[in-house]
Amino acid sequence: MRRRVEIGILHSSSGDYCAIAAASRAGALAGVSDVNASAQSFIEMMPVLRDPRGQVDLYAPLCHDILTTSRARHVIGCATSSSRKEVLPVIERHGATLWYALPYEGFEASDHAVYMHACPNQHLLPLLDWALPRFGTRVHLVGSNYIWGWEINRLAREVVANAGGSITAERHLPMGEIAVASMVEEIADLRPDFVLNSLVGTTQYAFVAALRAVRPDLPVLSCNLTECELPRMGGAAEGLIAAGPYFAETGTGFANSHAAAAHASVIEMARLFERHEGGEDMPLAELLALDQGAGPIDFETHHTALPVLIAEVRDGAFQVLRRLPPVPGDPYLARHDRRAPARAQLRLVP
Amino acid sequence: MSRALNILGLAGARAAILHRPHPTVAAIERQLAAIGLSANASWPELVPGMAADFLFFDVDMGFDAQFPWLPGQSPIPLIALIGSEAPGRIEWSLARGAHAQLLKPVGDHGVYSALLIAQATFAAQQSLSAEIGDLRDRLAGRETVVRAVMALVSQGLTDEEAFARLRRLATDRRESFEAAAKRVLARTDSLPVRKGPR
Numbered sequence: 001m002r003r004r005v006e007i008g009i010l011h012s013s014s015g016d017y018c019a020i021a022a023a024s025r026a027g028a029l030a031g032v033s034d035v036n037a038s039a040q041s042f043i044e045m046m047p048v049l050r051d052p053r054g055q056v057d058l059y060a061p062l063c064h065d066i067l068t069t070s071r072a073r074h075v076i077g078c079a080t081s082s083s084r085k086e087v088l089p090v091i092e093r094h095g096a097t098l099w100y101a102l103p104y105e106g107f108e109a110s111d112h113a114v115y116m117h118a119c120p121n122q123h124l125l126p127l128l129d130w131a132l133p134r135f136g137t138r139v140h141l142v143g144s145n146y147i148w149g150w151e152i153n154r155l156a157r158e159v160v161a162n163a164g165g166s167i168t169a170e171r172h173l174p175m176g177e178i179a180v181a182s183m184v185e186e187i188a189d190l191r192p193d194f195v196l197n198s199l200v201g202t203t204q205y206a207f208v209a210a211l212r213a214v215r216p217d218l219p220v221l222s223c224n225l226t227e228c229e230l231p232r233m234g235g236a237a238e239g240l241i242a243a244g245p246y247f248a249e250t251g252t253g254f255a256n257s258h259a260a261a262a263h264a265s266v267i268e269m270a271r272l273f274e275r276h277e278g279g280e281d282m283p284l285a286e287l288l289a290l291d292q293g294a295g296p297i298d299f300e301t302h303h304t305a306l307p308v309l310i311a312e313v314r315d316g317a318f319q320v321l322r323r324l325p326p327v328p329g330d331p332y333l334a335r336h337d338r339r340a341p342a343r344a345q346l347r348l349v350p
Numbered sequence: 351m352s353r354a355l356n357i358l359g360l361a362g363a364r365a366a367i368l369h370r371p372h373p374t375v376a377a378i379e380r381q382l383a384a385i386g387l388s389a390n391a392s393w394p395e396l397v398p399g400m401a402a403d404f405l406f407f408d409v410d411m412g413f414d415a416q417f418p419w420l421p422g423q424s425p426i427p428l429i430a431l432i433g434s435e436a437p438g439r440i441e442w443s444l445a446r447g448a449h450a451q452l453l454k455p456v457g458d459h460g461v462y463s464a465l466l467i468a469q470a471t472f473a474a475q476q477s478l479s480a481e482i483g484d485l486r487d488r489l490a491g492r493e494t495v496v497r498a499v500m501a502l503v504s505q506g507l508t509d510e511e512a513f514a515r516l517r518r519l520a521t522d523r524r525e526s527f528e529a530a531a532k533r534v535l536a537r538t539d540s541l542p543v544r545k546g547p548r
Contacts, residue, residue, distance in 0.1 A: 255512075300380075300384050301384045333361070
């Protein structure tokens with residue numbers, strides 16, 4: 001008889017960034033199916049799903065709901081950093097664990113969270129290292145008006161300044177805003193060498209379409225763009241460049257890095273729960289202490305080592321231009337081993 | 351004054367924690383490790399000869415003799431660990447020159463912002479002190495400048511010419527106006543002063 005383990009899944013099926021949330025939820029559910037279908041598995045995972053519908057203030061109450069109406073103590077979810085910041089206090093109060101599997105801006109290492117996707121030393125810094133000598137050092141920054149856009153642009157400004165470059169301008173638009181004309185006009189006037197695009201959801205789709213109409217050849221780089229959003233941009237997405245730990249290529253198993261990271265999260269949860277009986281009820285720190293570094297999660301940062309890929313959209317799919325070996329997550333960019341090779345590596349492809 | 355933070359400059363920094371063994375110390379150490387700083391806790395004394403770039407110090411049980419420098423003159427940024435919010439203790443923490451604070455009990459947050467705020471406040475204080483020191487020196491040098499100009503005038507220069515010469519001397523040797531004036535005085539003091547009408 002298999003042990004039944006409930007896990008929370010907190011992702012939006014509607015709202016501005018639902019394409020990303022759907023990709024992540026699909027990856028988590030595929031992970032649950034794989035665990036349950038495995039003949040070697042001692043556990044049966046039961047997902048407890050809640051849908052905050054893209055509304056930031058529904059995340060905390062729905063997380064509370066998972067933790068009080070089910071036995072789940074591990075929750076995978078949240079797409080935006082604003083929703084993660086809402087959920088973490090609830091997670092901490094219950095001694096629960098949040099598995100966050102999307103790219104984010106770093107500067108966080110909660111004792112109650114695992115960060116399974118890339119942080120800036122795994123996306124922004126290698127992307128700028130690659131782009132500055134290639135395209136030039138006059139950089140234009142655009143982003144959505146919340147912590148992701150603000151912090152990515154703040155960090156890009158520091159890195160570009162250290163490299164002797166300059167910022168032509170930094171502009172932010174509210175989530176969901178599609179009036180992008182003046183933002184695009186300004187870029188056409190200022191003629192930067194490239195644009196760093198940290199826009200999210202519908203704003204990004206509108207921006208890319210409008211910019212392509214006037215500056216078809218201007219490089220546009222992103223740390224949060226994956227395959228799941230390409231259909232929403234159609235032909236305008238051609239030539240967009242993105243950094244990430246994974247892109248769908250021949251022989252890979254997932255549609256995008258959100259699905260791959262969410263799947264890897266569930267597989268790692270299952271490994272921890274099987275190896276340590278009752279692990280599903282333990283606080284994360286206790287569980288990782290018992291596990292003694294057998295898995296991919298760094299004991300100190302709760303981040304993982306991830307490969308860095310830089311890819312360009314060609315004929316509707318990402319083609320990898322640059323592939324760097326895995327680097328450990330360094331959320332505060334203050335660790336010595338920032339660019340050293342990884343010890344344990346996260347396997348994104350099972 | 352620019353308060354732009356240099357976050358990439360934190361790499362490789364070391365922190366000392368002046369606190370008795372306590373869960374608060376463990377919480378700070380955990381956060382420091384995640385950030386990437388090495389930590390060294392001791393009580394009641396600092397480890398002699400230990401190099402540190404930041405000092406966390408206990409305000410509840412701390413005392414002056416723990417610090418090998420005068421109050422307000424720490425060579426590194428200081429972060430006060432405040433448990434009891436009693437005015438006397440807060441006064442003592444201010445007198446020691448805390449650049450940032452962290453309230454106890456310390457949980458999962460707070461260390462990173464305390465580090466950045468302490469670093470920025472310390473840097474601002476250092477640059478203000480240097481500026482004030484420089485202004486004080488120049489204020490003290492005012493009398494020297496007046497005497498040097500008078501000495502040059504008494505040798506037959508107009509006051510405009512005297513100022514121009516001092517400025518040129520200072521530029522040539524890349525020194526302050528006041529230092530040039532001091533040199534002029536040292537030289538002219540040994541020369542006979544021309545008396546009477548020009």
